[in-house]
Amino acid sequence: MNAIDVREAITRAHREEWARVVAVLTRRFGDLDIAEEAAAEAFATAVERWPTVGVPPNPGAWLTTTASRKAIDRIRRENKRDEKQREAHMLSADNPPEPPGAIDDERLRLLFTCCHPALAMEIRVALTLRMVGGLTVPEIARAFLVQESTMERRITRAKAKIKAARIPYRVPSPEDLPARVFGVLAVLFLVFNEGYLATGSDTDPIRQDLTAEAIRLTRLLRALMPQDGEVAGLLALMLFIEARRTARVSASGELVTLDEQDRATWDATLLAEGHQLVRERLAAAAAGVAPGRYQILAAINAVHTCVRDARDTDWAQVVTLYDQLVRLDPSPIIALNRAIAVAELDGPHVALAAVERLEDELAGYHPYQATRAELLRRLGHSQQARAAYDKAIGLAGNTAEIAHLRRRRDQLG
Amino acid sequence: MQYLISVIDDETTSPTPAELAAAGAFNDRLKTEGHFVFAGGLAALSTATVIDNRNGEPVFTDGPFLESKEYFGGLWIIEAPDLDVAIKLAAEGSRQCNRRVEVRPFHSE
Numbered sequence: 019m020n021a022i023d024v025r026e027a028i029t030r031a032h033r034e035e036w037a038r039v040v041a042v043l044t045r046r047f048g049d050l051d052i053a054e055e056a057a058a059e060a061f062a063t064a065v066e067r068w069p070t071v072g073v074p075p076n077p078g079a080w081l082t083t084t085a086s087r088k089a090i091d092r093i094r095r096e097n098k099r100d101e102k103q104r105e106a107h108m109l110s111a112d113n114p115p116e117p118p119g120a121i122d123d124e125r126l127r128l129l130f131t132c133c134h135p136a137l138a139m140e141i142r143v144a145l146t147l148r149m150v151g152g153l154t155v156p157e158i159a160r161a162f163l164v165q166e167s168t169m170e171r172r173i174t175r176a177k178a179k180i181k182a183a184r185i186p187y188r189v190p191s192p193e194d195l196p197a198r199v200f201g202v203l204a205v206l207f208l209v210f211n212e213g214y215l216a217t218g219s220d221t222d223p224i225r226q227d228l229t230a231e232a233i234r235l236t237r238l239l240r241a242l243m244p245q246d247g248e249v250a251g252l253l254a255l256m257l258f259i260e261a262r263r264t265a266r267v268s269a270s271g272e273l274v275t276l277d278e279q280d281r282a283t284w285d286a287t288l289l290a291e292g293h294q295l296v297r298e299r300l301a302a303a304a305a306g307v308a309p310g311r312y313q314i315l316a317a318i319n320a321v322h323t324c325v326r327d328a329r330d331t332d333w334a335q336v337v338t339l340y341d342q343l344v345r346l347d348p349s350p351i352i353a354l355n356r357a358i359a360v361a362e363l364d365g366p367h368v369a370l371a372a373v374e375r376l377e378d379e380l381a382g383y384h385p386y387q388a389t390r391a392e393l394l395r396r397l398g399h400s401q402q403a404r405a406a407y408d409k410a411i412g413l414a415g416n417t418a419e420i421a422h423l424r425r426r427r428d429q430l431g
Numbered sequence: 432m433q434y435l436i437s438v439i440d441d442e443t444t445s446p447t448p449a450e451l452a453a454a455g456a457f458n459d460r461l462k463t464e465g466h467f468v469f470a471g472g473l474a475a476l477s478t479a480t481v482i483d484n485r486n487g488e489p490v491f492t493d494g495p496f497l498e499s500k501e502y503f504g505g506l507w508i509i510e511a512p513d514l515d516v517a518i519k520l521a522a523e524g525s526r527q528c529n530r531r532v533e534v535r536p537f538h539s540e
Contacts, residue, residue, distance in 0.1 A: 182536055182538075182539070183514045183534075184432050184514050185515075186513040186514065190515070194515075
């Protein structure tokens with residue numbers, strides 16, 4: 019096996035096995051710190067050894083065994099005083115191989131622990147990316163534009179809280195599960211959105227590393243909880259958005275809106291997978307299972323992506339879906355998005371009235387000002403439109419969006 | 432594992448008889464279910480005295496150690512196997528006494 023093949027095997031093992039190794043070790047040793055460091059050491063050992071001795075037939079098992087040994091070494095080094103007790107614990111916990119399916123449970127436990135509601139949202143995101151995603155601390159710090167030392171402190175503090183406050187390492191009980199799954203999905207969608215609409219003047223407008231990681235983790239959750247409709251819904255939603263990624267920013271780095279995108283460049287494979295998931299959820303809805311917000315958002319995206327030309331979009335269907343969403347989540351942001359669809363169905367006049375009712379709540383939210391600007395433009399109110407574009411530009415943080423808004427403003431007569 | 436549930440109070444309200452009764456009923460439930468260690472409400476903030484005897488010569492100051500809009504109004508100490516259980520009990524306590532609460536574990540070594 020040549021050096022490139024070995025490197026690929028290591029990369030693949032890292033992607034596929036990291037969460038398992040961390041999860042199994044957390045279970046075995048009851049400590050996220052030990053699990054994470056031992057997993058990192060095991061992968062470092064693989065990088066060292068696999069090029070000379072070859073890739074083992076079962077990389078996952080090799081990594082878990084190696085990591086377990088590293089963890090035991092570390093516990094022995096650090097806990098001389100209660101060595102006997104620790105060794106007794108290790109003997110009882112070390113042995114039996116997990117029954118089939120148990121590994122999935124371990125990873126699910128790890129994900130729910132990292133996304134525990136007693137942790138701040140930003141900490142849940144960081145911890146999930148580190149422990150489940152296997153991203154390094156510098157990578158996570160870069161993704162969220164904070165100092166490496168700050169991110170390191172956040173993760174350390176979170177692990178200490180989990181230990182000291184005894185945040186349990188388990189999948190929540192059935193009555194708590196829906197609420198907790200929703201929290202996990204919110205973390206994953208936040209990671210996706212940070213990749214999709216990256217903020218900061220020095221970053222790429224789209225961080226594909228983050229969108230890809232969010233999709234990978236959502237796929238993992240989907241594999242672990244195939245019955246959950248909202249997990250399927252969020253995965254479909256991400257796939258639809260990801261499928262349009264390359265069409266969304268022009269060669270000159272400017273945002274291209276949905277109606278102007280070159281639909282031939284959309285990723286057909288991702289779209290097909292998204293549509294398949296939506297069909298599956300529609301069948302469940304027909305059987306009486308009420309869809310949640312991610313499923314409805316996915317359905318809206320399915321309507322947008324099933325036509326070859328933006329002019330053929332079934333806007334009545336989109337508005338109907340938004341009506342359903344408003345009933346579930348009467349937030350002003352949902353109302354704003356509904357108004358955008360209303361503009362296509364009932365005209366910009368009706369939509370502008372609906373949008374301006376949201377002024378008090380959304381005046382500082384750039385999509386509000388951008389939407390208002392577009393509607394004012396369509397109604398021929400150039401001066402007001404210009405002022406709204408200026409406000410939107412001042413509030414936006416994504417470089418591609420700012421470029422788009424500037425051009426639209428400068429086109430006004 | 433023991434957790435402290437602190438009741439966060441402010442100057443604008445004092446507990447009503449109904450709130451006290453609800454908190455009492457909650458205490459009974461904690462006892463029945465084996466979570467109860469201790470509970471108590473504190474008298475008004477103005478009754479506090481701060482004592483500093485770090486230098487062997489006690490200095491007394493009339494009033495609480497910090498001035499703030501919100502203060503520590505009472506507490507539960509509960510026994511719970513993990514934070515999920517503690518959080519659930521604290522949520523129930525918050526509803527019964529009609530105040531915000533904070534949950535914090537005791538050092539466990």
